[in-house]
Amino acid sequence: MADSALARAVRWDTVVGALLIVVLLLSFTTVDGFGNALNLSFLIGNTLPIALIALPMTLLVVSGEIDLSVASTAGLSGAVMGALWNQGMTIETIIPICLLLGVVCGLINGLLVTRLGLPSLAVTIGTLAAYRGIAQIVLGSDAVTDFPTQYLDFAAGRIGDTFIPYAFLPFLVLLAIAVVALHATPFGRSLFAVGASEEAARFAGIRVKRQKLILFTVTGLMASLTGIFWALHYASARFDNATGLELSVVAAVLLGGIDFDGGKGTLGGAIAGVFLLGALQNVMSLQDVSAQSQIVVTGVLLVLSVLGPRVARQISVARAGRRAASASTSAPTTS
Amino acid sequence: MTHLSDAGPAPVLALKDISKSFGAVRALRDVSLELFPGEVHALAGENGAGKSTLIKTLAGVHRPDAGQVLLDGEPTLFHGPADARDAGIAVIYQEPTLFPDLSIAENIFMGRQPRRALGRIDHKATHGATLALMQRLGVELDPDRPARGLSIADQQIVEIAKALSFDARVLIMDEPTAALTGSEVARLFGVVRTLREQGSAVLFISHRLEEIFQICQRVTTLRDGALISSEPLDGMTEDDLVRRMVGRDLDELYPKQDVEAGEVALSVRRLTREGVFTDVSFDVRRGEIVGLAGLVGAGRTEVARAVFGVDRWDAGEVEIDGRKLTNGAPSTAMASGLALVPEDRRAQGLVMDMSIERNIGLTGLRTTVKAGLMDRGAERSRSLDWAVKLQVKYARIADTVNTLSGGNQQKVVLAKWLATGPKVLIVDEPTRGIDVGTKAEVHRLLSQLAADGVAVLMISSDLPEILGMADRVLVMHEGRLTAEIPRSEATEETVMAAATGRAAA
Numbered sequence: 001m002a003d004s005a006l007a008r009a010v011r012w013d014t015v016v017g018a019l020l021i022v023v024l025l026l027s028f029t030t031v032d033g034f035g036n037a038l039n040l041s042f043l044i045g046n047t048l049p050i051a052l053i054a055l056p057m058t059l060l061v062v063s064g065e066i067d068l069s070v071a072s073t074a075g076l077s078g079a080v081m082g083a084l085w086n087q088g089m090t091i092e093t094i095i096p097i098c099l100l101l102g103v104v105c106g107l108i109n110g111l112l113v114t115r116l117g118l119p120s121l122a123v124t125i126g127t128l129a130a131y132r133g134i135a136q137i138v139l140g141s142d143a144v145t146d147f148p149t150q151y152l153d154f155a156a157g158r159i160g161d162t163f164i165p166y167a168f169l170p171f172l173v174l175l176a177i178a179v180v181a182l183h184a185t186p187f188g189r190s191l192f193a194v195g196a197s198e199e200a201a202r203f204a205g206i207r208v209k210r211q212k213l214i215l216f217t218v219t220g221l222m223a224s225l226t227g228i229f230w231a232l233h234y235a236s237a238r239f240d241n242a243t244g245l246e247l248s249v250v251a252a253v254l255l256g257g258i259d260f261d262g263g264k265g266t267l268g269g270a271i272a273g274v275f276l277l278g279a280l281q282n283v284m285s286l287q288d289v290s291a292q293s294q295i296v297v298t299g300v301l302l303v304l305s306v307l308g309p310r311v312a313r314q315i316s317v318a319r320a321g322r323r324a325a326s327a328s329t330s331a332p333t334t335s
Numbered sequence: 336m337t338h339l340s341d342a343g344p345a346p347v348l349a350l351k352d353i354s355k356s357f358g359a360v361r362a363l364r365d366v367s368l369e370l371f372p373g374e375v376h377a378l379a380g381e382n383g384a385g386k387s388t389l390i391k392t393l394a395g396v397h398r399p400d401a402g403q404v405l406l407d408g409e410p411t412l413f414h415g416p417a418d419a420r421d422a423g424i425a426v427i428y429q430e431p432t433l434f435p436d437l438s439i440a441e442n443i444f445m446g447r448q449p450r451r452a453l454g455r456i457d458h459k460a461t462h463g464a465t466l467a468l469m470q471r472l473g474v475e476l477d478p479d480r481p482a483r484g485l486s487i488a489d490q491q492i493v494e495i496a497k498a499l500s501f502d503a504r505v506l507i508m509d510e511p512t513a514a515l516t517g518s519e520v521a522r523l524f525g526v527v528r529t530l531r532e533q534g535s536a537v538l539f540i541s542h543r544l545e546e547i548f549q550i551c552q553r554v555t556t557l558r559d560g561a562l563i564s565s566e567p568l569d570g571m572t573e574d575d576l577v578r579r580m581v582g583r584d585l586d587e588l589y590p591k592q593d594v595e596a597g598e599v600a601l602s603v604r605r606l607t608r609e610g611v612f613t614d615v616s617f618d619v620r621r622g623e624i625v626g627l628a629g630l631v632g633a634g635r636t637e638v639a640r641a642v643f644g645v646d647r648w649d650a651g652e653v654e655i656d657g658r659k660l661t662n663g664a665p666s667t668a669m670a671s672g673l674a675l676v677p678e679d680r681r682a683q684g685l686v687m688d689m690s691i692e693r694n695i696g697l698t699g700l701r702t703t704v705k706a707g708l709m710d711r712g713a714e715r716s717r718s719l720d721w722a723v724k725l726q727v728k729y730a731r732i733a734d735t736v737n738t739l740s741g742g743n744q745q746k747v748v749l750a751k752w753l754a755t756g757p758k759v760l761i762v763d764e765p766t767r768g769i770d771v772g773t774k775a776e777v778h779r780l781l782s783q784l785a786a787d788g789v790a791v792l793m794i795s796s797d798l799p800e801i802l803g804m805a806d807r808v809l810v811m812h813e814g815r816l817t818a819e820i821p822r823s824e825a826t827e828e829t830v831m832a833a834a835t836g837r838a839a840a
């Protein structure tokens with residue numbers, strides 16, 4: 001009991017929130033060009049793709065699953081958008097088609113996982129390759145850049161001279177929806193149960209498969225929305241848009257204290273993780289750190305973020321004066 | 336049975352003035368205990384009294400805050416279960432700790448398999464040794480099947496076999512019989528007697544008092560972590576023991592009310608799940624408690640799982656109040672008013688990492704809702720209500736259930752399902768691991784539910800419980816329903832005869 005009190009005192013998501021504030025303050029004072037409104041709007045705008053996908057990814061990881069195909073879905077949706085635009089379709093028809101495509105991508109992942117009982121890690125590594133391949137077939141090596149200006153302006157612009165990109169506002173709405181869905185609805189409550197013990201959840205009448213199918217589908221939808229945003233934000237639809245974005249999303253979500261084994265974490269933590277990662281990437285760019293080195297940093301963060309919460313837990317257990325007790329042969333006993 | 340005097344041999348293993356706290360909970364206070372060779376020693380006490388904590392301290396899982404563990408009179412400190420095992424102490428923990436992906440044989444001989452040349456594991460010898468152990472316990476379990484999916488009773492048997500597989504000087508058993516039926520218990524006791532005659536010391540925990548009187552010579556009683564008494568069982572009565580455990584006299588253990596049975600609430604017709612059970616048909620009426628008896632492995636749990644929908648059935652149908660249930664859909668079963676208290680509380684009944692409040696709340700996700708959002712106030716009061724009704728012993732309702740003692744975890748599972756206000760309640764081993772006082776309470780509750788018009792189907796390996804509570808007893812044998820016995824004719828003999836397939840009913 002002292003253990004759980006302590007664990008509450010050093011909750012990982014609070015740690016990440018504090019870390020984010022520290023990094024922001026340090027950057028304001030020590031990094032040239034960080035604090036101006038334009039740079040901050042770049043920071044937010046460049047982080048939005050990670051943030052958008054992190055919303056459903058958080059729910060997915062809480063329920064014990066993962067989707068690594070998100071960046072490829074985003075790329076595919078951008079590529080289809082470019083190809084259809086080249087054919088002269090209006091953007092107002094293209095966007096719903098792309099979103100529908102995202103739904104289909106997510107549905108395929110979800111069906112493979114829930115109907116065939118395959119592990120989502122394997123399934124989505126497969127579709128990661130497949131969706132990206134289709135994107136290349138659809139658009140080849142073209143880059144489509146001539147989307148309507150009012151769309152480009154919305155995706156890249158900011159409100160007046162403030163640091164807030166236009167696109168940040170709809171994100172806040174989506175964030176609010178996700179927070180409520182995960183932390184205030186019966187659906188969210190049952191996701192935690194599913195992630196912590198799928199069998200017990202099933203015995204409590206929770207429709208585990210249906211829930212997972214919904215989550216994968218929503219993740220596909222959000223990934224394609226991100227793909228559309230990406231193509232407009234950078235004014236470029238290419239088949240390799242957003243390559244490697246899944247790494248950043250997963251790193252950020254885990255960094256935010258969402259337990260990779262499922263059942264634990266908060267959306268607040270995940271979003272703090274996202275912006276912590278975004279701030280670090282922004283600072284590294286300002287300091288002329290190469291893109292390759294940035295990926296190394298992301299990778300290291302990913303490892304640390306899996307390690308961090310565990311170490312924090314170990315410390316609080318040790319501090320409560322208890323030895324991690326493992327009965328005769330295996331760990332999963334009471335201690 | 337010979338009476339062992341205190342002037343006899345020195346204790347092999349002893350605890351001296353042991354204290355152990357978990358945060359604010361003082362699980363053990365200044366407890367002493369001595370285990371003598373050739374003696375079976377019972378440890379008695381209510382749920383949460385500190386029995387399992389005492390055993391884990393003996394075995395080196397917990398380090399005591401104060402006091403000593405003495406091995407052959409020498410102060411020792413075990414640094415973990417492996418240490419204790421090397422000292423010749425075999426422990427069966429209350430909750431099975433098998434590796435699901437390893438075979439039964441591998442689980443039993445974990446880390447000490449017989450070897451062949453070049454250190455290769457001798458599978459044949461392992462297999463043979465496991466078979467021999469199974470024969471000793473009189474069960475038919477395939478040594479090569481993985482532990483995953485074993486029933487709780489079978490898991491307990493594997494744990495027992497594991498403990499017996501090394502020649503322990505001290506055998507410690509925390510509720511080994513909780514899910515076993517009479518015949519398996521008899522086998523186990525046979526083995527324990529042999530061990531005792533060979534000079535082993537045995538520590539035994541059970542909430543079935545008759546078992547304590549059958550096999551033990553001495554009993555130590557704990558209450559709220561404190562030592563109440565340690566004395567020979569000779570001349571003691573069950574009432575004496577209960578009084579030491581709970582500090583008062585007990586009400587009737589089987590307070591069965593006579594209720595006029597109403598309409599059929601649950602109707603199971605020709606239900607079949609291939610290779611598991613065949614052609615099972617029965618009704619349960621409102622107001623009735625129907626007992627489902629049978630040996631371990633007869634298929635009782637499997638029928639319950641299929642009716643509730645966590646497993647699919649291959650043929651047949653299930654109706655509640657005349658409305659057919661969908662195959663394999665627990666959520667619709669729940670919506671029609673069915674509740675299942677499953678046999679395995681840790682894997683099926685509870686999310687161990689979740690709080691007591693939220694575990695009970697899991698069955699209320701449709702009801703404790705306001706405008707689509709969780710109504711936290713309603714959730715908390717619903718959980719608190721039922722935790723109090725079932726006398727769950729906890730520090731805070733927001734504590735995770737893995738900090739609770741085994742019996743208290745069981746009460747949380749009951750609370751979780753009773754809170755749904757079911758029309759049909761299936762309980763699978765409802766009092767497994769629950770102490771006598773609370774057992775009476777659970778029985779009273781079941782009886783009251785029946786009186787209020789709930790149809791109750793009760794699976795239990797505890798025959799006296801079935802006989803004491805059931806209006807009718809259904810008996811299964813090897814996947815088939817073999818007998819239906821009215822309360823007036825149900826006796827240990829008639830039920831056991833049907834359960835072992837000896838009777839044509």
Ligand SMILES: Nc1ncnc2c1ncn2[C@@H]1O[C@H](COP(=O)(O)OP(=O)(O)OP(=O)(O)O)[C@@H](O)[C@H]1O
Nearest residue numbers: 335357362382383384385386387388738740741742
């Ligand atoms: N790991 C733990 N963390 C916090 N409290 C614990 C822990 N383990 C046990 N306790 C508390 O210690 C007390 C004694 O628990 P213990 O498991 O020893 O009871 P028990 O006598 O074995 O009960 P039962 O008959 O129900 O198995 C209980 O109040 C329990 O909640």
Ligand SMILES: [Mg+2]
Nearest residue numbers: 386387429741
């Ligand atoms: Mg116990």
